[in-house]
Amino acid sequence: MFFTCPRAQIVWKLAPIRWEKLRDLQxxxxxxxxxxxxxxxxxxxxxxxxxxxxxxxxxxxARGNVVFEQQRGEARDIVLRAQQEWLEYEEVLQQEGATKQKGMAANQKEQVKVPSVEGIIRFSTDAALNARMIRTGKGIVARHRTGKIIRAKGVVERKKGEALMEETLTIRLALQMAREVGWRKIAILSDCKMATDYIRCNNV
Structure with missing residues (x-):
């Protein structure tokens, strides 16, 4: 999907960065x-x-948009969005660096404040199953609107799980985390279309 997909190959050709020497490792x-x-x-x-x-x-x-929303974007737009988010990330890093330098120069005793978490907190959830070792894993990452990771959790259990069940249980864990912390505006991002379809349809 990342390298051999025809649309992905166009994205890499348009991207302002080259990794041609790593083609054999793709x-x-x-x-x-x-x-x-x-x-x-x-x-x-x-x-x-x-x-x-x-x-x-x-x-x-972009792959998710095709699977979930049946929307196929242009390769050029994918590259432009990647550049835009990268530039925003670099700007945030520069601002944080300037704040720290200013604090050190003034010999301030107060610690640099953590970026505000107001607005929507985005949760990425995923579950994994290992039938050979009879284990299941659940992963949750909560991100600030800037993309900074502000909380994460991983759970490994020794049991033979079922994919759909484990994916929905992972989403429930994310909801529990949000409730414990007190976040009221959240977005759950799951790569399991079947799980999201079940939830949207209120299927018990």
């Missing part, structure tokens, strides 16, 4: 990611990594 996303991460120590390496992550994220969301 069949192994884990290994590909490891090699990309190693460039972080080079000049502008982290900027390249952050932009690459945004491109992967936009490709993933």
């Amino acid at each position: 069949c192994n996303l884990w290994r590909w990611g490891e090699v990309v991460a190693q460039t972080g120590s080079k000049e502008d390496g982290m900027k390249h990594i952050n932009l690459t992550v945004n491109i992967l994220w936009q490709i993933w969301k």
